[in-house]
Amino acid sequence: MRRYELLALLIELAKQGCARSPVKVDRAIIASNLEISAWTLSKWLREAVRRGYLEVTSRGRGRRYFLTPRAIEELKSLLKTLSSSLSSMERIVLRGVVFRGLGEGAYYVSLTEYREWFRRILGFEPYPGTLNVRLDPESIVKRKVLESYEGHRIPPVRRGGESYCSAKVFRAVVNGKVEAGVVIPERTVYGPDVIEVVAKVCLREALGLEDGDTVEIEVLPHTGEPED
Numbered sequence: 001m002r003r004y005e006l007l008a009l010l011i012e013l014a015k016q017g018c019a020r021s022p023v024k025v026d027r028a029i030i031a032s033n034l035e036i037s038a039w040t041l042s043k044w045l046r047e048a049v050r051r052g053y054l055e056v057t058s059r060g061r062g063r064r065y066f067l068t069p070r071a072i073e074e075l076k077s078l079l080k081t082l083s084s085s086l087s088s089m090e091r092i093v094l095r096g097v098v099f100r101g102l103g104e105g106a107y108y109v110s111l112t113e114y115r116e117w118f119r120r121i122l123g124f125e126p127y128p129g130t131l132n133v134r135l136d137p138e139s140i141v142k143r144k145v146l147e148s149y150e151g152h153r154i155p156p157v158r159r160g161g162e163s164y165c166s167a168k169v170f171r172a173v174v175n176g177k178v179e180a181g182v183v184i185p186e187r188t189v190y191g192p193d194v195i196e197v198v199a200k201v202c203l204r205e206a207l208g209l210e211d212g213d214t215v216e217i218e219v220l221p222h223t224g225e226p227e228d
Contacts, residue, residue, distance in 0.1 A: 001047045007078055008034055009044050010053060010071050019072060022057050022064035092146055092219040094139040094182075094195060098209050101132035101196075102189060109198060113157040118198060121152040121169050122181045126198035130183065131174070133195050133215055140193050146170065146219060147184060156186075171220045172197065175207055182219050 001009075012030045017023045031041045045065070048054040053071040057064050067075075108114055110128045118126050135143060151168035165186040172180045180199040190196075197217060203209060 001044055005044065006048060006051075006053065007074065009048060010067065010075055013054070013065060013067060014075060018054075018065050019067045019075075022055070022066040024059075024062045024064050092142050094133070094135055094142055094146075094217040094219060095214065096133040096135040096139055096193075096195065096217075097211075098204070098213050098215060099132050099134050099211055101130065108185075111157060114154060117154040118169070118181065121154075122171060122179075122198075124179070124200040126181070127200060127202050129202065130196040130198055131180075131203040131209070131215075132190075133197060133217065135193050135195060139195075143184075143192060143195060146182070151184070173218045173220075174199065174203055175216055176218070178203060178206055180217070182217060 009030075012033055013019075013023075013025060016025045016030070018025065027038060027041055031038050034041070036044070045054065045056075048071075049056050053068055053074070055066045055068055057066070109118070109126050109130060115125050118124070147168075149168075149170070151170050154167045154169060156166045167183050167185040170182045170184075172182045174180045174197060178199050178201065180197050180203070183196045183198055185196070188194075188196075195217065197203065199206070207215070209215065
């Protein structure tokens with residue numbers, strides 16, 4: 001039995017009260033919820049007992065199952081992991097210094113197709129340029145985490161014989177003042193230590209930023225369907 005299968009089984013048993021006392025469980029419901037056969041469920045239950053996650057007692061014609069302390073610890077560990085992951089999804093703060101880029105972002109933002117997607121996703125048409133931020137070491141790690149989130153996806157754009165890459169976009173706020181969007185292109189000339197930010201206004205002018213100034217970008221990685 002794989003670990004995710006074990007955890008799924010323990011969750012179903014906990015839902016039926018096996019964490020509190022020995023319970024004669026409804027096997028049909030558990031098998032249905034796990035989308036497995038009755039035979040597979042019996043196999044999983046035997047394996048969980050053998051590995052010390054379940055205790056089983058016989059009373060009359062039925063068996064009663066009870067989660068062991070080891071099983072409870074597994075579920076607590078899962079809860080802690082989920083809680084941490086969900087918390088991090090609510091707020092990711094990236095920090096770095098402003099630098100002058102190569103102008104590639106400004107070109108892409110100027111394309112009508114991209115501008116329309118930004119309007120749908122972010123609720124505004126972006127200023128024709130991006131703020132380039134070179135991230136600190138801790139934020140580089142956070143950027144990698146951000147890449148794993150679905151975000152809002154801009155599909156590839158074709159213009160004549162040219163093809164332009166897709167990108168992920170996340171809503172954000174810069175220095176706690178200006179609504180913005182963090183753009184992670186599918187292909188870019190920059191490395192993982194750089195993030196590109198768009199906004200309705202020129203961020204350099206609105207926030208009085210110069211090369212070398214430190215900025216804080218709060219990213220909101222929750223996803224949702226773009227507005228029509």
